[in-house]
Amino acid sequence: MILRRLILRILFSVFLLVAVAVISFSLFHLIPGDPALRLLSDEMGGAQPTEEMVEVFRRAHGFDRPYPEQFLTFVTRAMSGDLGTSLRTGQPVAEEIAHRLGQTLQLASASLALTLVLSLGLGFATALRPQARFDRIVRWWTSLMLATPGFWLALVLLLVFSLHLGWLPVAGYGTPAHIVMPSVVAALVSSGLCIRFVRDRVRQTLQLPHLQTARMKGLSPAQVFLGHALPFALPALIALFGLQAARMIDSLIVIETVFGWPGLGSYIAEAVMGRDLPAMQASLMTAAGVYILLGLLSDILIVLVDPRAEAVL
Amino acid sequence: MIRVPHEPTRWDRRGWWLLRRPGPWLFVAVLVLVLFGDDIAPHDPQLRNLRNRLLPLSLDHPLGTDAMGRDILSRLMAAFTVTPVAAFVTVGLSSLIGTAYGFVAAMVSRPLSSMMMRFVDGVLSLPLIAVALVASSIFGVGLYSIVTALVLLHWADYARVVRSALAAEMSRTYVLAAQALGVPPLRLAMTHLVPAMTGALLVLASHSLAVTILTFAGLSFIGLGAEPGSPEFGLMVAESRDHMRSSPHLMILPGLAVFGLVLMFNRFADTLSDRDPLAGPFRTPSSRKRRI
Numbered sequence: 354m355i356l357r358r359l360i361l362r363i364l365f366s367v368f369l370l371v372a373v374a375v376i377s378f379s380l381f382h383l384i385p386g387d388p389a390l391r392l393l394s395d396e397m398g399g400a401q402p403t404e405e406m407v408e409v410f411r412r413a414h415g416f417d418r419p420y421p422e423q424f425l426t427f428v429t430r431a432m433s434g435d436l437g438t439s440l441r442t443g444q445p446v447a448e449e450i451a452h453r454l455g456q457t458l459q460l461a462s463a464s465l466a467l468t469l470v471l472s473l474g475l476g477f478a479t480a481l482r483p484q485a486r487f488d489r490i491v492r493w494w495t496s497l498m499l500a501t502p503g504f505w506l507a508l509v510l511l512l513v514f515s516l517h518l519g520w521l522p523v524a525g526y527g528t529p530a531h532i533v534m535p536s537v538v539a540a541l542v543s544s545g546l547c548i549r550f551v552r553d554r555v556r557q558t559l560q561l562p563h564l565q566t567a568r569m570k571g572l573s574p575a576q577v578f579l580g581h582a583l584p585f586a587l588p589a590l591i592a593l594f595g596l597q598a599a600r601m602i603d604s605l606i607v608i609e610t611v612f613g614w615p616g617l618g619s620y621i622a623e624a625v626m627g628r629d630l631p632a633m634q635a636s637l638m639t640a641a642g643v644y645i646l647l648g649l650l651s652d653i654l655i656v657l658v659d660p661r662a663e664a665v666l
Numbered sequence: 667m668i669r670v671p672h673e674p675t676r677w678d679r680r681g682w683w684l685l686r687r688p689g690p691w692l693f694v695a696v697l698v699l700v701l702f703g704d705d706i707a708p709h710d711p712q713l714r715n716l717r718n719r720l721l722p723l724s725l726d727h728p729l730g731t732d733a734m735g736r737d738i739l740s741r742l743m744a745a746f747t748v749t750p751v752a753a754f755v756t757v758g759l760s761s762l763i764g765t766a767y768g769f770v771a772a773m774v775s776r777p778l779s780s781m782m783m784r785f786v787d788g789v790l791s792l793p794l795i796a797v798a799l800v801a802s803s804i805f806g807v808g809l810y811s812i813v814t815a816l817v818l819l820h821w822a823d824y825a826r827v828v829r830s831a832l833a834a835e836m837s838r839t840y841v842l843a844a845q846a847l848g849v850p851p852l853r854l855a856m857t858h859l860v861p862a863m864t865g866a867l868l869v870l871a872s873h874s875l876a877v878t879i880l881t882f883a884g885l886s887f888i889g890l891g892a893e894p895g896s897p898e899f900g901l902m903v904a905e906s907r908d909h910m911r912s913s914p915h916l917m918i919l920p921g922l923a924v925f926g927l928v929l930m931f932n933r934f935a936d937t938l939s940d941r942d943p944l945a946g947p948f949r950t951p952s953s954r955k956r957r958i
Contacts, residue, residue, distance in 0.1 A: 369788055376800060383804045496936075500929035502880055504887045505903055505921030508910065516911050603794050607884050621795060622888045625802070633803065637796045644793045 366649045373641040377634045378427045389416045437631035446635040457616030461601050463532055467540035476551025498545030503604050507538045507611040524613030535612045539604055543597055550593050558586045588659040595651025599644045699746035707740035711897045732916055733909055744897040752809050753878040756816045757871050764824025772832035789822040802890050812891050827870055831863040872935035876928040883924045899924045
């Protein structure tokens with residue numbers, strides 16, 4: 354039964370990936386103007402090609418074929434790692450993206466680790482002693498963090514710690530000092546939601562009848578917490594952090610741009626600025642692919658931890 | 667000291683106690699700015715005057731001028747008519763579409779309704795940036811494309827919340843009783859089901875107003891939102907980056923405005939969900955069940 358659900362869930366992800374491929378393929382044709390004309394004039398450095406040249410180009414690149422056939426060519430090329438060449442740099446987009454994705458993963462894992470530490474630590478601490486002064490301070494802090502624009506926090510920290518105090522480098526990539534500010538900003542921005550969620554979820558769990566029983570039969574607080582509360586709250590926490598890891602893509606675009614971190618996020622921003630269509634198409638597919646795969650991964654993890662949860666798949 | 671609870675007077679019962687709180691006053695001030703911000707601005711927010719570049723604070727320009735010689739105060743006031751309005755439109759459109767969709771999904775029978783919810787799951791598993799990219803390359807960079815992109819994503823949240831709120835409500839005995847009495851479906855919906863889910867919807871809407879304002883400012887900051895040159899918070903921050911060291915207030919003030927706006931809407935949503943404990947974003951038991 355679980356296996357059948359699992360296969361269905363994987364098929365659903367595959368279907369979503371195909372849908373994303375269709376969207377990014379149609380991006381090419383939905384943009385106002387003839388795609389063949391646009392590509393050719395880009396190749397000629399912006400000059401206006403003649404009607405005949407466009408016709409020849411269209412024939413040569415298959416733009417006169419029916420859409421489904423064009424789509425199949427697009428997908429088979431993408432599968433074999435050919436995502437076109439960037440209009441700005443002239444490099445193969447696939448190579449650029451693979452390079453950038455690795456650097457984004459460094460930043461994303463650093464900030465996700467920080468988010469985990471912050472939200473699990475503060476969330477558990479406040480859930481165990483609700484309404485204490487510490488709980489109120491954390492609550493106040495999370496409502497501030499929920500309202501802070503990430504790009505602004507990044508610039509303010511940059512102003513204070515790099516320009517005025519000179520403790521950390523302004524922007525760039527390479528040394529360990531470079532990763533500190535971007536990952537701290539990303540973690541702070543996402544910690545607002547995470548701390549609250551962890552607190553509320555653990556608090557609800559602690560009030561459940563079977564936990565009262567566990568306390569009453571004389572288990573130590575640690576045993577109650579590790580043996581009974583944690584397994585119960587775990588699936589929700591996995592769902593939260595899976596979603597948060599996926600959302601990281603959206604917040605990293607802005608943060609990478611501010612700190613000049615050469616990752617996928619700043620690549621997307623550069624592609625948008627430079628109206629670089631192949632780069633936009635490819636980064637769209639990559640971002641959506643990562644997003645969908647993370648969703649699949651967290652759903653599978655949840656089922657592994659909590660056998661009752663097979664219904665979600 | 668024992669605090670004696672305040673005896674509710676007639677004024678209190680009519681809601682006049684609200685006037686003693688800062689929140690409603692702030693809300694009215696923001697509303698005035700949103701409606702008339704660019705009319706009551708002391709200067710033309712778009713007027714460039716290169717002789718007045720980066721002026722310090724003065725009586726004529728209370729918050730100084732930016733690198734183009736435009737008055738900061740006027741630009742900030744005008745920005746209130748851009749981002750919050752776009753966010754209102756986004757939330758309004760997506761809540762309408764999502765509510766209708768969720769309603770239908772809750773009413774139709776099993777295979778069709780689960781197919782409809784799978785579609786919602788599919789929409790929710792697209793990253794925002796992908797949809798924003800697609801919309802702005804098709805319609806061109808501008809607020810309209812971002813509103814479109816956000817509506818295309820956000821309606822799914824409403825559909826999910828409405829459907830699960832309705833599914834929980836439909837199994838309550840008073841709804842069963844009404845059905846047994848022969849109340850027609852539309853009247854049942856209007857008298858029982860709509861009131862039951864307005865709380866959850868209001869909380870979701872005010873939360874997503876806050877989130878949408880943040881998203882707008884962020885997208886404008888990277889050049890995917892408002893048209894370059896228009897008064898918008900994220901854009902103003904982006905334009906002031908080059909002068910961050912010499913005039914930091916150019917960068918700090920628009921961010922503070924966004925921060926205040928978002929904080930206000932979040933507080934509003936929190937107050938609402940405290941009054942209706944079932945309506946909180948993570949508290950509706952039935953709505954969480956599907957996600958976990």
